[in-house]
Structures are given as C-alpha cells and as structure tokens.
Amino acid sequence: MFNGKEKIYLSPPHMSGNEQTYIDSAFEMNWIAPLGPNVDGFEKEVASLVGVRDALAVSSGTSAIHLALKLLDVKRGDRVFCSTLTFVASANPIIYEGAEPVFIDSEPDTWNMSPEALERALMDAAIQGVLPKAVIVVHLYGQSAKMDEILSICNKYHVPVIEDAAESLGSTYKGKASGTMGAFGVYSFNGNKIITTSGGGMLVSNDSEAIEKARFLATQAKDPAPYYQHSQAGYNYRMSNILAGIGRAQLEVLNERVNARRTIYNHYSRYLANLPGITFMSELENTHSNRWLTTLLVDKEASGISSNSLIEFLLDENIEARHVWKPLHMQPLFKGALYYSHNEKENVAEGLFEKGICLPSGSALTEEQQMRVINGILNFISC
Ligand SMILES: *Cc1c(COP(=O)(O)O)cnc(C)c1O
Secondary structure, three states: OOOOOOOEOOOOOOOOOOHHHHHHHHHHOOOOOOOOHHHHHHHHHHHHHHOOOEEEEEOOHHHHHHHHHHHOOOOOOOEEEEEOOOOHHHOHHHHHOOOEEEEEOEOOOOOOEOHHHHHHHHHHHHHHOOOOOEEEEEOHHHOOOOHHHHHHHHHHOOOOEEEEOOOOOOOEEOOEEOOOOOOEEEEEOEOOOOOOOEOOEEEEEOOHHHHHHHHHHHEOOOOOOOOOOOOOOOOEOEOOHHHHHHHHHHHHOHHHHHHHHHHHHHHHHHHHOOOOOEEEOOOOOOEEOOOOOEEEEEOHHHHOOOHHHHHHHHHHOOEOOEEOOOOHHHOHHHOOOEEEOOOOOOOHHHHHHHHEEEEOOOOOOOHHHHHHHHHHHHHHHHO
C-alpha cells in the first residue's frame, strides 16, 4: 500500500549521458576485453584528479582493499585494525587472509575512527608485541576522519594506513583529496556510490612499485615467461574496458555530483535541523564532504520517535531510508573480535547505530522528491 507514489531510492545510479560515447568507442575498436584504452585512461584520470602517482582499476572496492592488505604482507595470524562503524566490505578482506580484525570505535565529531581509541589499542598492541600490519580508516558517508591525528599516531608505531575512501571520492581534508593521505587509498564505483561503473573499484598510491605489484597480482600473477607460468597465487580482479568507459564519463561530472549531494544535504537540514531531537552529521573544520548520504540522528526522548519507526514510516511512503551501518564489532560474523571503545564510558558507534538514519541522497533527486521526504518526516514527527 504505497498510495501509488513512485519509489524514492536511497542512492541510485545517475548517468551523465556521455557514458555511451566511451562504450561505443570500445565497441568500434572491438576492445571489449582485455583491459584496454578506457582502463588506462580511467586510471590516469583518477590519479590526476586526486593527485597521486598511480592508480589501478579493479573489479570492486573490496578487491582493492584486499590487494592493499596483500601489498602490506598481511598473513594468517596478523592483526589489522579497522573502523567499526562501516560496511562489512571494509573488514572482509582481513578474513580472506586469515588475519584478525581489531575494531576501533568512532569519535562523536566525525563518526569516524576515534584517535583516542586507536592510541589505546596501539599502546596495548605494542606492549603485547602484536602491532597490526595495517590500520583501515573509513571516511563515512563522505566525511573525512581526523587524519592528522590518526596518521601521527600510526607513524609513531610505524603502522601503515589504508584509507577506505569507498564513500568519499571527491571529498577533501585540509585541501588533500580523500584517499591520498595513507599508504594506500581505495575507491568504490559500486552502483550506489557517488559515481559508478555499475561495479568496480580503484587502488591508489604514490608508491608506483606497489601499484605495479598490485597490477601483477590482480592479473593472475603471470610470471614474465613465454608461456603461462606462476610462482604465486594471483587474482582475477581487473576492471573491464567497457565498465572503465562508464567510469570515465562519470568522472567528468564528479564535481557536479558532489555539489548536487551537498545541495540535497542543505535542503534537508534547512527544513529538519531545528526539530527537537534531530541532529545532522556535521562537517569537520577545513574539510569538504561529498555528502554521499545525508545522515542524521534521531533522539527518541527529545523527538518522540525512534530511528526504527521513522524508517518504517518512510518505507510505507515508498521512500527508502536506512539505518547507518551496524558496527562491525556487533556483527555475528565478528563475534569475539577485539574492540576498543572511544573511552572507558562511551561506545560512540553503538549510539550512532541506534539513532542514525540515512536519507535518500541520489544526485538526481528532484526538489519535489526531496520535499516528499521532508514532509513525510514533518508529518510523522507531528503526529
Ligand atoms: C561500498 C563500500 C565498500 C565496498 O566497495 P565495493 O565496490 O562494493 O566492493 C567498502 N567500504 C565501504 C565503506 C563501502 O561503503
């Protein structure tokens, strides 16, 4: 019973119209596979846009994280630290390698990795002689984590940082592009992300040698020999030349997409931010978020509604809203994993999960659709 209203999706793909040009040129050259000029072009264009030396186009953001762990020599029994408030794909590659994830809580300003919790976790690990091989820092919903603090703590313990920038392509931190501050950065072009190839990812780094090694591993680890010879296990992780063509056209409009999502955030917050018990995710000083998803917190006591009931109400209105990610340390999959809370008293991510919701934020969302969401929430709160 959707009252005949069209469905409003959370974050659907938004094509620029130029994708077909790149796909057509691949067809004209019959360069459907393997790899090819769109892949090379897409890698160069992403690298130059974010300002890194090298980039490797792969089949998903998840495979890019996996390759980063391989490059940092993560093996069975090793530890890897990871933000707890994130999508499961941030941590799954840790399990692929038989390593042990340790989850780090959020801090309240950015909802991202708490430098305090990270410092406690690293101190403990150093004392026990089990320092992690890597720290995976997520930039949630486009919001930058506190990178200066995180990098300085990690540098102190000589632990490399992987930035999971799957949600934050187009965001900046103190003038630097999200994903370019750690040893490796990872972007995703999954269908729901700010730009999409329908499915795909990118690994970026200033370490050209490492990216070359990732290219080798992602292309079945073929030894330089006149026949198929392999000395180690590789992966079939490369992006197709057709999909890279979609990515090149999407990249051309990235700035427009960021501006559109920021406008949507402003629109929602203009109407809803003053309601009692409603708080929007803020933006860290000296940073620019791509506002991939507009997210807000619903305080049950002050607003009279719960995040759960609001999501269900919107669903009845044929509007797709979602809870923020369920923290990974609360997932059955990671039962028993080590976890460091923000401080002795506060589990920040657990509170964000309880109160947080993501609103429809697709860059093609019309003002009328935004008003349907806004009026839905206003109606629900007032009744
Ligand atoms: C989407 C996402 C990924 C995974 O990217 P895929 O391209 O879907 O594999 C990883 N981390 C975060 C935080 C994501 O949102």
